[in-house]
Amino acid sequence: MKKDVYLLIQYSKGLPMKKTTVVAFVLGSIIAVQAAFAQSTATQSVNLTVSTVYKISTSGNPAALTVTTGTAGTDALTSVSDNSTTYSITQNFGNTVKITANLDAALQAGYTLNLNLASSKGTSAGTVNISTATSGSALSVVTGINRGADAGQTISYTFSALASAGMLTSTTRTVTLTLTN
Amino acid sequence: MGPLNFLALSSTLYSRSTLGRSTTWRKKFVLIAFFIFLFGLLSNFGYSQVYGTTTNKITVKVQTITIVQITGSIVNLTVSGTNAIAGQDQMIATDQSSTLLWGTNSSLKKVTVKTNLAAPKYTLQLVAVSPTVGTAASQVTLSTAASDLVTNIGRSSGSCGLLYTAIALASQGIGTDAHTITFTVSTQ
Amino acid sequence: MKWNLKNITLDIVIPLGLIGILSAQAVYSQQATSTQVVTLRVVELNKIDLVGGALTLQISNIDENAGQPNPAIDASTKLLWTSNGDARKIAVGSDVVSPRFILKIEAKKSGSGNGFAQPEVTLSDNSPHDLILGVQRSAGSCNLRFTAVATAEQGVGSESHLITYTITGG
Numbered sequence: 001m002k003k004d005v006y007l008l009i010q011y012s013k014g015l016p017m018k019k020t021t022v023v024a025f026v027l028g029s030i031i032a033v034q035a036a037f038a039q040s041t042a043t044q045s046v047n048l049t050v051s052t053v054y055k056i057s058t059s060g061n062p063a064a065l066t067v068t069t070g071t072a073g074t075d076a077l078t079s080v081s082d083n084s085t086t087y088s089i090t091q092n093f094g095n096t097v098k099i100t101a102n103l104d105a106a107l108q109a110g111y112t113l114n115l116n117l118a119s120s121k122g123t124s125a126g127t128v129n130i131s132t133a134t135s136g137s138a139l140s141v142v143t144g145i146n147r148g149a150d151a152g153q154t155i156s157y158t159f160s161a162l163a164s165a166g167m168l169t170s171t172t173r174t175v176t177l178t179l180t181n
Numbered sequence: 182m183g184p185l186n187f188l189a190l191s192s193t194l195y196s197r198s199t200l201g202r203s204t205t206w207r208k209k210f211v212l213i214a215f216f217i218f219l220f221g222l223l224s225n226f227g228y229s230q231v232y233g234t235t236t237n238k239i240t241v242k243v244q245t246i247t248i249v250q251i252t253g254s255i256v257n258l259t260v261s262g263t264n265a266i267a268g269q270d271q272m273i274a275t276d277q278s279s280t281l282l283w284g285t286n287s288s289l290k291k292v293t294v295k296t297n298l299a300a301p302k303y304t305l306q307l308v309a310v311s312p313t314v315g316t317a318a319s320q321v322t323l324s325t326a327a328s329d330l331v332t333n334i335g336r337s338s339g340s341c342g343l344l345y346t347a348i349a350l351a352s353q354g355i356g357t358d359a360h361t362i363t364f365t366v367s368t369q
Numbered sequence: 370m371k372w373n374l375k376n377i378t379l380d381i382v383i384p385l386g387l388i389g390i391l392s393a394q395a396v397y398s399q400q401a402t403s404t405q406v407v408t409l410r411v412v413e414l415n416k417i418d419l420v421g422g423a424l425t426l427q428i429s430n431i432d433e434n435a436g437q438p439n440p441a442i443d444a445s446t447k448l449l450w451t452s453n454g455d456a457r458k459i460a461v462g463s464d465v466v467s468p469r470f471i472l473k474i475e476a477k478k479s480g481s482g483n484g485f486a487q488p489e490v491t492l493s494d495n496s497p498h499d500l501i502l503g504v505q506r507s508a509g510s511c512n513l514r515f516t517a518v519a520t521a522e523q524g525v526g527s528e529s530h531l532i533t534y535t536i537t538g539g
Contacts, residue, residue: 052399054399054400054401055401056401056402056403057403058403058404058405060405061405061406061407061408062405062407063408064408064409064410065407065408065409065410066409066410066411066412067410067411067412067414068412068414069414069416070414070416070451070453070508071416071418071451072416072417072418072449072450072451072508073416073418073449073450073451073508073509073510074451074508075451075507075508077411077414077451077453085405087403093399107409111409111411113407113409155405157407159407159409161411161453162453163414163451163452163453163506163507163508164453164506164507164508165411165453165506166411166453166454166455166506167411167412167413167453167454168409168410168411169410170408170409170410171408171409171410172406172407172408172409173406173407173409174404174405174406174407175404175405175406175407176402176403176404177402177403177404177405178400178401178402179400179401179402180399180400180401181399181400
């Protein structure tokens with residue numbers, strides 16, 4: 001391109017004014033066009049941010065826990081259990097995350113609800129009595145959960161009652177599992 | 182003889198002519214003279230007198246022209262709780278707000294893409310969406326090595342959407358990666 | 370607003386500080402929850418059981434002064450019960466409609482559990498007789514004292530009873 005421009009300039013020196021003007025215009029156009037079509041690359045900034053993530057889900061509600069039998073002479077009736085539900089978690093915050101559990105309302109004296117959460121990412125507290133754990137007094141059921149995900153871990157409920165507590169018509173409690181640090 | 186001298190001569194001839202005495206023939210003579218004059222006048226313009234000639238050689242050269250640009254200069258991808266599923270380590274966020282535009286007059290061209298980050302914490306993938314010209318390559322995981330984005334884009338101007346996919350593992354924790362993505366039209 | 374130290378502190382510095390503290394709290398108290406609904410129920414149940422198997426009351430000696438056979442007594446049997454119902458009682462009955470010899474039974478309350486033992490009951494027919502009243506929401510136990518009585522006039526013989534203990538409403 002540079003040789004062409006040089007020759008063009010040399011050529012224009014010998015021309016009358018009008019033709020010199022035309023050559024100058026053409027020369028300028030060629031230079032301008034070369035500058036405009038020289039971009040074969042383009043760049044773009046892409047910022048990827050990962051913010052704190054806490055996710056917990058459960059597979060549904062356990063089956064009804066109904067105490068139906070006991071042993072003569074023993075106040076503690078035969079407890080019943082359910083292991084049919086699971087929970088899954090995902091967190092990227094740190095290695096001190098835990099799961100707490102509480103009821104929406106405490107159980108009456110003489111009735112006991114125990115909870116056991118299995119875990120492969122943290123340390124299970126084993127069987128925890130959550131009968132009187134309400135929102136202000138949630139109990140840890142899994143501690144020291146490492147970053148990452150834990151899927152399909154078993155939730156075990158055990159319900160027991162004393163004969164001295166009397167009968168209990170069908171009642172519900174909402175169990176809240178909280179993934180927190 | 183110039184046109185004025187011709188008119189003067191025509192006028193003298195007319196006045197002295199025995200044929201010009203009648204009205205009809207006067208009119209005809211005037212008409213004929215006028216056309217002869219007109220012809221002569223036009224001849225002067227249509228066929229200008231040539232006093233000399235010269236030539237000028239013009240060479241037109243069209244070089245390879247390539248242009249590529251992006252609409253939407255900055256993309257911000259955020260992986261948050263809305264992208265996560267409990268029990269899954271992998272979390273994904275996507276963005277398709279940008280468009281890649283290109284133009285080239287050369288055949289056998291392609292668009293490649295790369296990032297400046299040699300060791301990103303998270304995975305960033307890109308795929309061209311619905312290119313108007315050419316063939317979209319498979320989704321690529323961006324690295325410092327150029328990867329094909331769109332192929333067979335010779336002699337065309339075209340565009341495509343840019344679908345970014347960010348993949349982060351919960352086990353990787355929180356953080357940021359700042360990429361500068363470079364798109365290049367190069368020879369295929 | 371006058372730009373003095375007091376106004377700057379009250380109107381700018383403190384609010385900004387509060388915003389910063391609240392924002393930090395928001396970032397570091399992140400959590401997620403999931404809930405389950407647990408349905409609980411305890412039906413009425415009444416359990417009663419005996420400790421001790423079949424027994425034989427042998428009348429084999431005589432009270433020389435009275436001139437009548439001495440009664441045979443056994444208190445080795447224990448009765449256990451559990452009930453979460455209200456206002457229950459334990460009744461006892463024999464399957465012998467017209468016993469030849471006399472058989473009595475009495476509950477000797479022991480251990481825990483509420484309930485009131487009734488006076489000694491004579492199983493003279495096959496109808497139920499109250500043994501313990503006021504049983505409710507409890508588990509209890511008692512010893513059972515059996516007394517077999519026969520007169521010389523009734524002669525010699527053997528009689529078998531099938532004794533049934535029942536927790537019923539009452």
